[in-house]
Amino acid sequence: MTEPAETTAKSRRRRWPQGYDPQGTRRALVDSSLHLFEQEGFDRTTLQQIVDGANLTKGAFYHHFQSKEDVLWQIQNEYLDTQIKAARAIVEQHSDIADQLRALIRLSLSGVASYRAHVAIFYQERRHLTGEHLRAVTEKRDELEALICGIVQHGIDAGKFRSNVTSRIVAFGIIGMCASTFQWFNPDGTMSVDDVTDQFCTLVLDGLVV
Known part of the structure; x- marks a missing residue:
């Protein structure tokens, strides 16, 4: 049976065993962007790809950055x-x-x-x-x-x-x-x-x- 998209998205979210790590969150987003911008180019990289690569949400992204x-x-x-x-x-x-x-x-x-x-x-x-x-x-x-x-x-x-x-x-x-x-x-x-x-x-x- 296929999981609902919402459940799948939640399962991908990064969890911090020691509590929320703002520096780690920011680093994960930058590292995901680094990989994608180099491989795909800035234009072809979507925000969804960035947060998926970091195992985070768009809400986490906008907490740290205003835009790509x-x-x-x-x-x-x-x-x-x-x-x-x-x-x-x-x-x-x-x-x-x-x-x-x-x-x-x-x-x-x-x-x-x-x-x-x-x-x-x-x-x-x-x-x-x-x-x-x-x-x-x-x-x-x-x-x-x-x-x-x-x-x-x-x-x-x-x-x-x-x-x-x-x-x-x-x-x-x-x-x-x-x-x-x-x-x-x-x-x-x-x-x-x-x-x-x-x-x-x-x-x-x-x-x-x-």
């Missing part, structure tokens, strides 16, 4: 906030310009390995952000770009990098090269993050260092 776009914004923030914090630390910890650039390239590649779904969604689905969400994410993206651009310009001004290059173009080249790895890099494959970092740094620094 709100979750997308949260996903973008998770990735960008982590990268910005680590990038600032790199600039503070390394005094040598080449070492700063090398560490930032490794950070970008490590980000792809650790946050592959975040990176894929950032580049493929960011266009769905609007208004304040778009403005906030754009500001954070610009901050990361400015950090790399500033390091390259500092190297040019100090006479350590070639003077016949434009820092902004070099920065965009580095960002694009690193970002594209989400399409092909496999952290469990034959090459490690360090292996790819070494080859990328050879390409970039051999072309920059005087």
Whole structure:
């Protein structure tokens, strides 16, 4: 005998043995969205799919998020906030310009390995952000770009990098090269993050260092 849809839906709801866990609920919704946005795309993912994937209800979703776009914004923030914090630390910890650039390239590649779904969604689905969400994410993206651009310009001004290059173009080249790895890099494959970092740094620094 087939169970009524209402009974089936109730049986899927997540239960918290130790009581309601708001952070766990929010995390489950974000993780479900991460998987679906990467596999299906933002447009084709429904709210019902998100809550089903998290074993939750639409009521739980709207308790934490206003819309699918709100979750997308949260996903973008998770990735960008982590990268910005680590990038600032790199600039503070390394005094040598080449070492700063090398560490930032490794950070970008490590980000792809650790946050592959975040990176894929950032580049493929960011266009769905609007208004304040778009403005906030754009500001954070610009901050990361400015950090790399500033390091390259500092190297040019100090006479350590070639003077016949434009820092902004070099920065965009580095960002694009690193970002594209989400399409092909496999952290469990034959090459490690360090292996790819070494080859990328050879390409970039051999072309920059005087």
